[in-house]
Amino acid sequence: xxxxxxxxxxxxxxxxxxxxxxxxxxxxxxxxxxxxxxxxxxxxxxxxxxxxxxxxxxxxxxxxxxxxxxxxxxxxxxxxxxxxxxxxx
Numbered sequence: 001x002x003x004x005x006x007x008x009x010x011x012x013x014x015x016x017x018x019x020x021x022x023x024x025x026x027x028x029x030x031x032x033x034x035x036x037x038x039x040x041x042x043x044x045x046x047x048x049x050x051x052x053x054x055x056x057x058x059x060x061x062x063x064x065x066x067x068x069x070x071x072x073x074x075x076x077x078x079x080x081x082x083x084x085x086x087x088x089x
Contacts, residue, residue: 029070032063036081046088064088 032043044064051057064085071081 025066026070026073029066030074032067033070033076033081036067036084037078041084044085044088060088 035042036044044060044067047059049057049059067081068085070076071078
């Protein structure tokens with residue numbers, strides 16, 4: 001498992017506040033990642049619920065997506081975590 005610092009490619013374009021908000025949102029996922037590595041997959045595993053408009057839906061879909069972005073943008077090479085996320089889709 002290799003982790004590098006978050007680097008926003010838009011920093012060079014002077015986006016400032018937007019980059020900082022993106023960085024903050026991405027880094028919030030570190031706790032989710034640490035929980036997953038510690039054996040707690042409750043916030044990212046498939047969790048079915050009935051959506052009144054669309055039928056069956058997944059309560060944790062957005063959490064998995066955010067975690068995937070965290071792994072991508074923070075350059076974390078964790079094949080086990082990626083395989084788990086794909087398995088839940």
